[in-house]
Amino acid sequence: MGEYVSSVVAPRAIARPRFGAALLLALPLLGLLLFFVHPLLTVLWRSVTDANGAFTLANYGRLLDDPGLPRAALRSLSIGVATTFTTMAFGLCLAMTLHRSRLRGKFLIRGALLLPMLAPSLVLGLGLVCLLGRNGLVHRLTGIPTDIYGFWGLLIANTLYGLPQVVIIVSAALERTPARHYDAAASMGATPWRQFIDVTLPRLRFALLAAAFLVFTETLTDFGSAVVVGGSYRVLAMEIYSEVVGQLDFAMGATLGVVLLAPALLSVWLGRLAKRRQDSGDASPGRALVPEHHPLRDAVLGTVAAIALLPVVAVVGTVAYVSAVKLWPYDRTLTLANYTGGMPDGYGPVATSLGVSLLAAVVGVVMIFALSAGLRRASPRIARPLQVLASLPAAVPGMVLGLGYVLTFNHGALSGWFYGSAAIVAACSLYHYHAQAFLTMQTGMRQVPDALEDAVASFGGDTRHVLRDAVLPFAMPAAISTFFYLFMRSLVTLSGVIFLVTPGLGLASVAVMRLDENGFLAQAAAYAMCVVVAGALALGAMRLLLHVLKDRRHVA
């Protein structure tokens, strides 16, 4: 059936406006080449050259010498697979709860999901230690011996980190579903479970695979949580850190970076799937779906959502609690002193970070919208490599990218104004999280009905009209999610930008790391809570602005 549909659809592609699509693709492609491929190649070049710049494969040979590496690779793989399964299961349930249940208080779920995105990742790890560590809150309150160091700690930390991302992408596919299919299925006597299997899941195929790809590759490259709760369970990402920062062996760090790029090839499949049309939007959307009354479903989804979100809220709650006590965990008298004293950097970096994040989000959402819209119309020969390129950043550890930025932009044409500016930090954050933002946008754009797009085009609309009248209305929810996603991630990212801060340019996430490094746990927690609150206020303000703009447009 699927093959039949695509063969019918294919000839139509010839009539589509190609020139506009090429224009749409040019700028995002230039951005990717300049701010992602270029720095990445600069680093990776070091994996195949020796100290004198001559070609060598010796670094790859050294991979086999180190007895720790194969084991670390195996561990990375198992933690990656385990994290992907748990995160996908919980993420799908949460997204279904948000879009396919009648549960009240969904804003609570949305709010709870924002927490792990607004809290600097280092802080999530610290919260986990203070909650579930050997001397954590749970142990002190109940006496149960708890020990998170190792596999389970990593699994929990990575799941917390990946959960919001899965919900965002799956939600982008669940948004604006017409009721017709469900009505039809119900009238043929399909049970709600069959409706889920036969109607909902096929529509989610791309979103689920994209989300799984992201969670898997990110778990492999992220070392933020591995550092804090990994225990003696060493994974590949930690080996990269120890090669680059501990032993100043950039070549070996780059070599491991190449190894970690391998899973990104999975995104080739995503590209193939993206080209298939059977789960794209409907020609005439019709009445929007309103979930019917079904108490059992709501009860089950609600319970799973509670189980998934309890650790999220508990971890961030623990950080808030640590920030407000005198001497964790020995003197738990409440105090606000940690918020007012002992912060050599002051709160200036929070403002800088907000500005940088806004820049990354605004530029990012425009570029990624153009890229996703352009790819809808591009021929497979262009679309497939671009699809891989746009998804590749997920497989690049932030530290490798940050190092690439220094090696590339420290000298050369752009170094004068770009190096050491807020723009370079914004660029690094944007391209570090490019894959996640891109795949969310792409999922959302699959909701755009092809027929509507064709209709606008056949009435003489050029690319601009097609975008405005057909693509934008359907892709809007995904575009908004992408914007907020980029904003939040840029606000708290650490691994790449740590190489880009200068004496005059302090960032909030770096300030938190310094406080923690200097041994001020409570102040670090307090600073992190300020970042969470500032981020939440900024989100609220932007949502309000969006609301006002939307109302205005309706009036006019």
Added chain:
Amino acid sequence: MHVYRQIGSVLALLAACGSVRAGDLTVYSALESDEIAIYLAAAKKALPDIDVHVLRLSSGDLAARLLAESAEPRNDAIWGMAVTDMLDPRIAALLTPVHGSNIDRMPASFRGSDSTWFAPTGYLAALCVNRDALAERGLPMPHTWRDLTSPMYRGQIAMPDPASSGTGYMVLSSLSDAGRNAEGMRLVTDIARNVGQETLSGSAPCKLARIGEFPIGISFAFSAMQSIRQGYPVTMVIPADGAGYELEGSAMMKSASHVAEARRFLDWTASADAAALYRGFKEIVATPGSEPTDEQLRQGLPAHLVATLPARDFATAARERAALIARFKQLTR
């Protein structure tokens, strides 16, 4: 065309004003932010015409940054960075000799023979032991490195990874005499077998110990003294069977654009005034005439520490780092 050139030259001039204003000094440092704030306030009083802009990174991050920027260094000087990191041949090549009345008075073992570096301060390997956590598990107080190899401490020790932390490497390199002492090497690997959590940074084990996650953290003395000062149930143990220490070196960059200012500032960091401030944060202060404070003595710091430190060949330790770490990995993983 002419107009463009004029605009260009005005822009260049503006850029020049922004970056090369006389008296603006850019310094990279691995000292902690809170101590930097205190030192800088005093430096401003002593050298009112110099504005010091400090970028603070951990020693490893700083080394990586210096190396990545080495084609076009952005800083005038380095202030307080682990000497074994700084003497990596690729970073040492970026330095130039620096002299000054205070710098030249530093004891010979705290100064490079070629005058490219000097170290007014340093830190000492120490154990942070959480008395509460130790008692909860019914374990005795360790006093030596040898004690830590006992099977009863299995999984109870947090230790910095020698491959990623200067403190970790300091312990490995000091105890094994840069790998030359086979028995010392065995001692370190035996300790590594008992480790429950390897950390990236040298202060992290102490921070885990102070909140009771692991009863014993292998760290450095300042971290332990800070824990005691903040009120945690922590005892500082300086192992009796071998002192591991690291120096915090300062240096001038070959590429410095403010040579005179950088020299004056660096010389101030070696002054007696600065040494008095270091005592609030440092266990090893090499500036002649500086003695441990009463608080430091009370917390368990030996009185004649600087004079009793064994000589360390930092250049060799830096050069042979990769080989020694590779050997350690082979033995422990």
